[in-house]
Amino acid sequence: MVEGTSTLERRRTLSEHPTAILFGLTGLLVVLIAVAASTGAYPISFGEMLAAIWRWLTGQDPIGTTDTVLFEIRLPRVFAGVLAGAALAAAGAAYQGLFRNPLVSPDILGVSSGAGLGAVIGIFFSLPIWAIQFSAFAMGLATVGVVYLIASMVRGREPILVLVLAGVVVGSLTGAAISLLKILADPYDQLPAIVFWLLGSLSSIRNADVINAAPLVLIALIPLILLRWRINVLSLGDEEAKALGVDSSKLRLVVIFAATLMTASVVAISGVIGWVGLVIPHLARMLVGPNFERLLPASMLMGGGYLLLVDTVARSLTVTEIPLGILTAIIGAPFFLWLLARGRDGWS
Amino acid sequence: MNQAAPLRTPIIVTRELGTGYPGYAVGRDISLGIAPGEVLCLLGPNGCGKTTLFKTMLGLLPAQAGEVLIDGQPIISLARADIARRVAYVPQAHAAQFPYRVIDMVVMGRTAHLGLFAAPSPADRSKAHEALGALGIDELSEVEYTRISGGQRQLALIARALAQDAPAIVMDEPTASLDFGNQVTVLSEIKRLKGLGLAIVLSTHDPDHAFSVADTVALMHNGRLMSQGPPAAVLTPQALQTVYGVNVSLVDLDGGRTLCAPDYETGRLR
Amino acid sequence: MSIYRQLKVCFLALAWLSGSSALARELVDSGGRPINVPEQITKVFAAGPPASILLYVLAPEKMTGWPNPLRPAEAPYVAEPFRDLPALGRLTGRGGTANLEVVLRVKPDLILDFGSVRDTYISLANAVQSQTGIPYALIDGRFAATPASLRLLGKILAVEERAETLASYVEKTFNEIDSVIASILESDRPRVYLARGPDGLETGVKGSINTEIIERAGGRNVADAPGQRGIVRASIEQVIVANPDTIITWDPIFYENVYKDPLWSGxxxxxxxxxxxSPVAPFGWIDRPPSINRVIGLKWLAGLFYPDKLGGDLNAMTREFYKLFYHVDLSDAELETLIEWSKGQAPSNAGAR
Known part of the structure; x- marks a missing residue:
């Protein structure tokens, strides 16, 4: 009892200082980036790292393997982790408001399963990596497009419900298509690649991947930032939002497009990574409250930091890589159960 | 009664309105008009179509027949924000999904006055505080909306409608979840708003509330308007018996108020 | 219940009567399971890709089909009458797609599985055998057991002479290589990385079935993760740290990119x-599937690792193996296509392809 009260008190105090929290999260992310950049199989000390960065800043020529590892392998991977985590968490935060459900994740409309199918098709036809990525990206967008079209053709009283159901149906269809291709794929060659892709990994990230994905994520972020207040209003539900003067169907389309673009861009380079978009916005809401103006940056900072942390563990815990999807689920699932138990406590 | 009302231009007009969904009519032939400074009270049994009528009046549901005019313009020609600047809506108190603070909830009423990409300014916030103050719940402004009682939520939703600054407010059973004291708070607030020249439409299950605040009562039965007019003319014991199947006697108090006393001995007639 | 049992007994009796016009022989398979097989086995159903290759090299005329359809690039390297056999699906292993009714329809005298003889597969063999009434032979698929496995299946199929020819070829290969690498210090052996997948970042961990021929050919697999088995993902950083001196791949996309990619250049x-x-037709040389096909891969790798002692004429060696095991006479063009880059030339003509 007493303990419960004190956590509630602490929670209230925390959400009363959102700016301080956002600064704290930013600081934490910077520290994580520094730690992640100096961690890895190839030994680079913190001092060597600073020296290499100094060389880069002052425009000197890179020296040897250290600089290659740092600038071509590790930093791209670190930034990809931050980018993917931030994008997934932002999309999750937007979707949880849009669908008025804190248990919603960015793949509810099938973007991940669509992207998965795109990648599996690419692997099945032995396409080069850039084509696999593009296929994943395009199929992710196309799947959500199909879901949206189906939902808008069904004239129901509950547009959100119809959307979610269409997402479930199309999602399971793409899942079936993936399974079919897994059966048809070469079991010794393509099947492992498919399995690895569907589990998510940042192990083959290049600078080019980050350079391709980052602008798309930023473009998708702009409408979410600009419409931050209206996204709050939308989370009250379709009718209330309309009564408050928000054109909810147009706004919904914009949010779906932004969240899909974000998710598809990062999933195309990272593979399917679950849980981040579900758990992180939840946690961010506990820290800064549900107001999207603060929820969005907090989710992005925490999502970026979380995925970076998980990826750093994934590449340094064992000699080989642990797929990210496995780690995020192992960490995410119990954590989420804890959140649920705690949340019920707070509402009673 | 207030005989000046018909002289003013009505803000909300429904003309032979049909409500409901394609293939499933809920209400038909509903013609109403609400002018500034006027309170219209909608009475009718559960399921008679009050909420559906409200949603159609607000343009949340398309009219199945007839039309809705806001400030003389067909509602279908108006953008959402245009409607919201003219008519505010107080839904029945609901449980929110997300723990917004009360002040955030109320300040959302300002949305129709904000630019597409804007967030509320300090001026919007002080308007929201003003509205909370008017309902006597400003001290709740920093509390999470999910933590306050159903009655307090209803008051907060009314405050949000006030912050919306619209000349007309549509309230769906605003007193339904309130305790006795808060019912009085809401009804006197309605009287105050009427005094300020707002047009108010509300639905209620309590004839007493209609007697105490309404200029016009519309009695709904099976999706149609049975009668419409001043409370004393509409809420006759016969009409109430027809609609609710209950014998009632009306008691006139000193000062011109009327109370409605159901006959619990005979109970429900149907 | 009892009626069904009686019916089943009747059917089994009928099947036995009709199928066993030839005298039955009792044998023991690699799983230690006694099996009754007819004197004359004419049709064999291979339960998976490794078994189909074992059967193809030993007694192709007894095949009923392939587990997967052959790809267009693979067909020329399979002897004419057998390349057109139907695809019947696989009965075991990852993603079994064969239907027991399909198995019964082709009326094999024997079901053959070649691979692990662990309990899972023993119980699968017993289950299928009791369901179909067809004897199910489980043959040990470990690479080192190849000569013994060839001889055992030769005995089962009554093709002992051919089995002996192939088994002694494999034994000779093993012995040659073993005698050379026995004298080479562990630290002097090449450090080998098996690059799988188009980005080359999938690999097989040391000690798994997918990479065992690297050690067998006298190399050291740099993907050494104690306690792990099978195919894993690696990061390029780990490859840089491991710094292999030899990379084997069968992915042409990776092979074309590896010399252009600055990350791999160091x-x-x-x-x-x-x-x-690595050549991949009609079957992989390294893995894909793990079966007899790896014998030629072993000879090739040993030659790459120790060109002075074990290097020979790759063309002649390949021709001989394909003739002896795969029943095909390679034309010059076919041979050229097959082993085009297996000597590690720079892909200077890659663009022309």
């Missing part, structure tokens, strides 16, 4: 141009 194998593209 790795010793790339600097020394020791990246080799």
């Amino acid at each position: 790795i010793e194998a790339v600097e020394r141009r020791r990246v080799y593209l």
Whole structure:
């Protein structure tokens, strides 16, 4: 009892200082980036790292393997982790408001399963990596497009419900298509690649991947930032939002497009990574409250930091890589159960 | 009664309105008009179509027949924000999904006055505080909306409608979840708003509330308007018996108020 | 219940009467399971890709079909009458797609599985055998057991002479290589990385079935993760740290990119141009599937690792193996296509392809 009260008190105090929290999260992310950049199989000390960065800043020529590892392998991977985590968490935060459900994740409309199918098709036809990525990206967008079209053709009283159901149906269809291709794929060659892709990994990230994905994520972020207040209003539900003067169907389309673009861009380079978009916005809401103006940056900072942390563990815990999807689920699932138990406590 | 009302231009007009969904009519032939400074009270049994009528009046549901005019313009020609600047809506108190603070909830009423990409300014916030103050719940402004009682939520939703600054407010059973004291708070607030020249439409299950605040009562039965007019003319014991199947006697108090006393001995007639 | 049992007994009796016009022989398979097989076995159903290759090399005329359809690039390397056999699906292993009714329809005298003889597969064999009434032979698929497995299946299929020819070829290969690498210090052996997948970042961990021929040919697999088995993902950083001096791949996309990619350029194998593209037709040389096909891969790898002692004429060696095991006479063009890059040439003509 007493303990419960004190956590509630602490929670209230925390959400009363959102700016301080956002600064704290930013600081934490910077520290994580520094730690992640100096961690890895190839030994680079913190001092060597600073020296290499100094060389880069002052425009000197890179020296040897250290600089290659740092600038071509590790930093791209670190930034990809931050980018993917931030994008997934932002999309999750937007979707949880849009669908008025804190248990919603960015793949509810099938973007991940669509992207998965795109990648599996690419692997099945032995396409080069850039084509696999593009296929994943395009199929992710196309799947959500199909879901949206189906939902808008069904004239129901509950547009959100119809959307979610269409997402479930199309999602399971793409899942079936993936399974079919897994059966048809070469079991010794393509099947492992498919399995690895569907589990998510940042192990083959290049600078080019980050350079391709980052602008798309930023473009998708702009409408979410600009419409931050209206996204709050939308989370009250379709009718209330309309009564408050928000054109909810147009706004919904914009949010779906932004969240899909974000998710598809990062999933195309990272593979399917679950849980981040579900758990992180939840946690961010506990820290800064549900107001999207603060929820969005907090989710992005925490999502970026979380995925970076998980990826750093994934590449340094064992000699080989642990797929990210496995780690995020192992960490995410119990954590989420804890959140649920705690949340019920707070509402009673 | 207030005989000046018909002289003013009505803000909300429904003309032979049909409500409901394609293939499933809920209400038909509903013609109403609400002018500034006027309170219209909608009475009718559960399921008679009050909420559906409200949603159609607000343009949340398309009219199945007839039309809705806001400030003389067909509602279908108006953008959402245009409607919201003219008519505010107080839904029945609901449980929110997300723990917004009360002040955030109320300040959302300002949305129709904000630019597409804007967030509320300090001026919007002080308007929201003003509205909370008017309902006597400003001290709740920093509390999470999910933590306050159903009655307090209803008051907060009314405050949000006030912050919306619209000349007309549509309230769906605003007193339904309130305790006795808060019912009085809401009804006197309605009287105050009427005094300020707002047009108010509300639905209620309590004839007493209609007697105490309404200029016009519309009695709904099976999706149609049975009668419409001043409370004393509409809420006759016969009409109430027809609609609710209950014998009632009306008691006139000193000062011109009327109370409605159901006959619990005979109970429900149907 | 009892009626069904009686019916089943009747059917089994009928099947036995009709199928066993030839005298039955009792044998023991690699799983230690006694099996009753007819004197004359004419049709064999291979339960998976490894078994189908074992059967193809030993007694192709007894095949009923392939587990998967052959790809267009693979067909020319399979002897004419057998390349057109139907695809019947696989009965075991990952993603079993064969239907027991399909198995019964082709009326094999024997079901053959070649691979693990662990309990899972023993119980699968028993289950299928009791369901179909067809004897199910489980043959040990470990690479080292290859000669013994060839001889055992030769005995089961009554093709002992051919089995002996192939088994002694494999034994001779093993012995040759073993005697050479026995004298080579562990630290002097090449450090080998098996690059799988188009980005080359999938690999097989040391000690798994997918990579065992690397050690067998006298190499050291740099993907050494104690306690792990099978195919894993690696990061390029780990490859840089491991710094292999030899890279083996069968992925042409990876092979075409590896010399152009700056991230791989510092790795010793790339600097020394020791990246080799494995032939894959009709079956993989390294793995894919893990079966008899790896014998030629073993000879090839040993030659790459120790060109002075074990290197020979790859063309002649390949021709001989394909003739002896795969029943095909390779034309010059076919041979050229097959082993085009397996000597590790720089893909200078890659663009022309």
